[in-house]
Amino acid sequence: MRGQASAEVLILVGAILAVVASLLYMGAGSNELSVVMAAARTGADDAIAALGAEHGCAIDIERVSFDAGMIKIRVAVRGGPPPDNRAISDNIRAGALRFIQHAIGGTFPENPQPVKTGRYTYDVSVEVRRVTK
Numbered sequence: 001m002r003g004q005a006s007a008e009v010l011i012l013v014g015a016i017l018a019v020v021a022s023l024l025y026m027g028a029g030s031n032e033l034s035v036v037m038a039a040a041r042t043g044a045d046d047a048i049a050a051l052g053a054e055h056g057c058a059i060d061i062e063r064v065s066f067d068a069g070m071i072k073i074r075v076a077v078r079g080g081p082p083p084d085n086r087a088i089s090d091n092i093r094a095g096a097l098r099f100i101q102h103a104i105g106g107t108f109p110e111n112p113q114p115v116k117t118g119r120y121t122y123d124v125s126v127e128v129r130r131v132t133k
Contacts, residue, residue: 032104033066036115036122039103040064040071040096044126047095048075055083062129069120071096074127089126096124 041064048059056079063074073092077085097112100122104115114123 032117032119035103036100037064037066037071039099040073040122040124043096043099044073044075044092046099047092050095051083051088051091059088069122071100071122071124072127073124074129076129076131078131085128085130088128092126093124096126097122100124 041061044061044064048061051057051059058078060076060078061073062076063072065072073096075088075092077088094112097115098108100115101107101109101112104117104122114121116122
């Protein structure tokens, strides 16, 4: 009986370890996504602050969403003589990608590019909506 109990305990411990390992793997993926989304929002906020100070316009983030590696940021532009939509979009995208690279790799790149990890290649698209009174 002792030998049989010992084998049952080993099987039970092995099953528990397999479950814990799979949960740990799934948890790491959610943590990476949370960190990347927070970094994208922070980078977008940083770029928006710089644009607002330079051009005197108000830019608000309306929505940040994620779909298969693509982070979509929607902003609303109000007041001031703002730059064209392309300049706004490019600056916010670059800011978000810089902060994502910093969150994943620990450095701020000179030329921000999409960030590749084991799970996704993170890229950012920005939709600009003009609000007039």
